[in-house]
Amino acid sequence: MNIGEIARRSGVSRSTVSYALSGKRAVSESTRRRIQDVIDESGYRPNAAARALKEGRTRALGLVIPPAAGRLTFMQLEFVASVMDAAARADLDVLLSPSGGDHDRSFERIVVGRRVDGVILMEIRLDDPRVTRAQSAGMPFVTIGRTGRPYGMCWVDVDYATLIGRCVDHLADLGHRHIALINRATELVAAGYGPGHRAREGFAEAVGRRGVVGAEFCCADDAKAGEACVEEIVRAHPDITAVATINEAALPGVQRAIERAGLAIPSQFSITGVVARHWAEQFHPQLTAADVPAMDMGATAVEFLIEHIAEPDAPPKQKLLVPPISLRSSTGPVAVR
Amino acid sequence: MNIGEIARRSGVSRSTVSYALSGKRAVSESTRRRIQDVIDESGYRPNAAARALKEGRTRALGLVIPPAAGRLTFMQLEFVASVMDAAARADLDVLLSPSGGDHDRSFERIVVGRRVDGVILMEIRLDDPRVTRAQSAGMPFVTIGRTGRPYGMCWVDVDYATLIGRCVDHLADLGHRHIALINRATELVAAGYGPGHRAREGFAEAVGRRGVVGAEFCCADDAKAGEACVEEIVRAHPDITAVATINEAALPGVQRAIERAGLAIPSQFSITGVVARHWAEQFHPQLTAADVPAMDMGATAVEFLIEHIAEPDAPPKQKLLVPPISLRSSTGPVAVR
DNA sequence: GGCATCAGCCGAATCGATTCGACTGCGCTC
DNA sequence: GAGCGCAGTCGAATCGATTCGGCTGATGCC
Numbered sequence: 124m125n126i127g128e129i130a131r132r133s134g135v136s137r138s139t140v141s142y143a144l145s146g147k148r149a150v151s152e153s154t155r156r157r158i159q160d161v162i163d164e165s166g167y168r169p170n171a172a173a174r175a176l177k178e179g180r181t182r183a184l185g186l187v188i189p190p191a192a193g194r195l196t197f198m199q200l201e202f203v204a205s206v207m208d209a210a211a212r213a214d215l216d217v218l219l220s221p222s223g224g225d226h227d228r229s230f231e232r233i234v235v236g237r238r239v240d241g242v243i244l245m246e247i248r249l250d251d252p253r254v255t256r257a258q259s260a261g262m263p264f265v266t267i268g269r270t271g272r273p274y275g276m277c278w279v280d281v282d283y284a285t286l287i288g289r290c291v292d293h294l295a296d297l298g299h300r301h302i303a304l305i306n307r308a309t310e311l312v313a314a315g316y317g318p319g320h321r322a323r324e325g326f327a328e329a330v331g332r333r334g335v336v337g338a339e340f341c342c343a344d345d346a347k348a349g350e351a352c353v354e355e356i357v358r359a360h361p362d363i364t365a366v367a368t369i370n371e372a373a374l375p376g377v378q379r380a381i382e383r384a385g386l387a388i389p390s391q392f393s394i395t396g397v398v399a400r401h402w403a404e405q406f407h408p409q410l411t412a413a414d415v416p417a418m419d420m421g422a423t424a425v426e427f428l429i430e431h432i433a434e435p436d437a438p439p440k441q442k443l444l445v446p447p448i449s450l451r452s453s454t455g456p457v458a459v460r
Numbered sequence: 461m462n463i464g465e466i467a468r469r470s471g472v473s474r475s476t477v478s479y480a481l482s483g484k485r486a487v488s489e490s491t492r493r494r495i496q497d498v499i500d501e502s503g504y505r506p507n508a509a510a511r512a513l514k515e516g517r518t519r520a521l522g523l524v525i526p527p528a529a530g531r532l533t534f535m536q537l538e539f540v541a542s543v544m545d546a547a548a549r550a551d552l553d554v555l556l557s558p559s560g561g562d563h564d565r566s567f568e569r570i571v572v573g574r575r576v577d578g579v580i581l582m583e584i585r586l587d588d589p590r591v592t593r594a595q596s597a598g599m600p601f602v603t604i605g606r607t608g609r610p611y612g613m614c615w616v617d618v619d620y621a622t623l624i625g626r627c628v629d630h631l632a633d634l635g636h637r638h639i640a641l642i643n644r645a646t647e648l649v650a651a652g653y654g655p656g657h658r659a660r661e662g663f664a665e666a667v668g669r670r671g672v673v674g675a676e677f678c679c680a681d682d683a684k685a686g687e688a689c690v691e692e693i694v695r696a697h698p699d700i701t702a703v704a705t706i707n708e709a710a711l712p713g714v715q716r717a718i719e720r721a722g723l724a725i726p727s728q729f730s731i732t733g734v735v736a737r738h739w740a741e742q743f744h745p746q747l748t749a750a751d752v753p754a755m756d757m758g759a760t761a762v763e764f765l766i767e768h769i770a771e772p773d774a775p776p777k778q779k780l781l782v783p784p785i786s787l788r789s790s791t792g793p794v795a796v797r
Numbered sequence: 798g799g800c801a802t803c804a805g806c807c808g809a810a811t812c813g814a815t816t817c818g819a820c821t822g823c824g825c826t827c
Numbered sequence: 828g829a830g831c832g833c834a835g836t837c838g839a840a841t842c843g844a845t846t847c848g849g850c851t852g853a854t855g856c857c
Contacts (some may be wrong), residue, residue: 124841125842125844126843126844126845127843127844135807136806136807136808137807137808137844138806138808138809138845138846138847139805139806139807141844141845141846142806142845142846143806144543145845145847146847147847148804148805148806148851149804149805150804150805150806151806152530154805154806156803158806166597167568167574168568168570168572168573168595169843169844169845170513170514170573170574170842170843170844171518171569171573171574171575172512172513172575172842172843172844173509173513173517173842173843173844173845174575174843174844174845175509175512175844176510176513176811176812176813176814176843176844176846177812177843177845177846177847178812178814178840178844178845181508181509183555183575186556192541193535195541200532200537204532207556208558211558211565212565213564214555214569215570216555216570216575217555217556217565218520218553218554218555218556219523219544219553219554219555219556220553221541221544221545221548226681228551229504229548229553230550232505232508232551232553233553235503235505236505236507236508237507237508237509238504238508238520238553239507256519259503260503265535283481295809303844332817339820341810346742346811356511375742377710387815405683405712407716414799463811463813463815464813464814465812471837472837473837473838474813474814474837474838475815475816475817475836475837475838475839476836476837478816478836479815479835479836480815482815484815484816484818485834485835485836485838486823486833486834486835487834487835487836488835491835491836499801506813506814506815507812507813509814510812510813510815510842511813511814511815512814512842513812513813513814513815513841513842513843513844514813514814514815514816514841514842515814515842516802516842537830560833608825641822645845650803662806721814732805737802764822
């Protein structure tokens, strides 16, 4: 079933069918209705490929996610969901591309093969080859997170440095003098993962400013590592009475280890950080934390991308989010251990 | 940059470039290399839309996921990841469509607009309009889960009835006489959600066969509901000493409520069920459970779909998985409460 | 009544690839 | 040396849509 068949059955030319559908030229009411009837009963829909070829746009967005999708954090998952929602609202389809490495077939196909009108890049590194690739291919893009030199491009990011600083402030206000930062995996930070770096910087700055003692721990992104990390803290650093973290995936293990050490939250041990609300509320007791507004970020990223596609020469938009710390029940005044 | 430009720069016709790339006709080594050089330095890739139009296939698969993607369970997430992996291995792109309701724009666009060569449908209901729609549109599809009349179509499913039966057997063998089934949300089961129905049937059958007392509880898909559900069990059904569940998302709450009730696992309370391995291992102590092999399922679904696209008239393939129960540490002999 | 205007429709070109038939040399055979 | 086969190449048709220019007939105006 194609436009020619519709034209034949309605006794008009193909161009008339096209104009009746798009409304870009006048079509008499009677023929318009006749065409519509034929379409309704045949269930016709314009072929996406043909339309994309002629129009030069695909009405689809690419979403480039980390390759190990099985280990997506809730934050990332929420983000993916919000991108899909926003795209669906704009009548755009979403093509998923699991890419992270340098030479990636899926990414190349989508970007260079013009399968999409623009891409959203997740899990951006400070120096990210995908950004370079999208630029050189002339493919509009928005990054979630910033590269080291984020000028002249669209992005949406969370201000991890400021937020971790505020966490330290909050803990210091409560009297904590020895504070740990549980960062993301060593390899990730070493590979130039922005949030890891910026959390580290914000932590160092705030610790210095408040005159407290800070210790940073890199921790792989899973429960087991979180458990080991807290065990290490409890064993080797008995002075530490509070942690701030940006490592969501480690939280269940962190929880278990704290419980197993017999430390009550928050009377004996405080914990806070920057995590998706879902996990802040999953924690027990609920986590005082800066809730990453992943839903907003996804919607904003799609919005920026659509605007950027429509007006490639407009100044690129950027948004740095600094969500407030939601006071829940996981932080309290320092107590002697 | 298109094939014509490549042809011009290499001093050959467009068809020669095409044949050099596809290898479907002989091209002399010298011209082949000249063309390849031009392509390498220009970064050319065939336009996906043009190719799709001419070939009549898009080299993309659709993955239809539940609309509330923010609440995807780990099992579903793992499944999505494995589909993406398998598709990437076959050099296929994946289009995500958040669809669940009846009239859905995204689903219609993808299926009727021929944006993909085939679709994988997740979260199938016993009577599912999307199946009907895909059939009437002549779009190849594979379902994850079965409809009520799953004959003559491709699907991959987990045998929840048998597995929950085995869970009951396992618990009965350990001496438990009062066993609860924590099912998925009431609305979901009411809406004809297959696993919910089949778990219910398998539970009833096994309970009758073993002569034990069974009680079923429907529980919304989140930690809070799981907590409430176990509280209810502990309070109103003190005889119950073990539960079997298919509700992953409720597990963290289930865990909390059991702990809060002061019941030790497994010496005072046993728990088992059918869940993704990720969460079985996340549980504390690790959960004795039938691990849903979501990774296999995704790969199998893609494989079935590819075969079905290639040979639409071949008999449809089906696979009913009955993974073994992995003995971990959450079940034990019954004890007096 | 002649002419301009315009609504409404059609035909043909176009997007960028694939593919089929046809053409051209070249080497081989009898 | 005429004829055949084949490797290598080209031109043109094709996929299904959009869109531009042009045609036609009805209407309005002077």
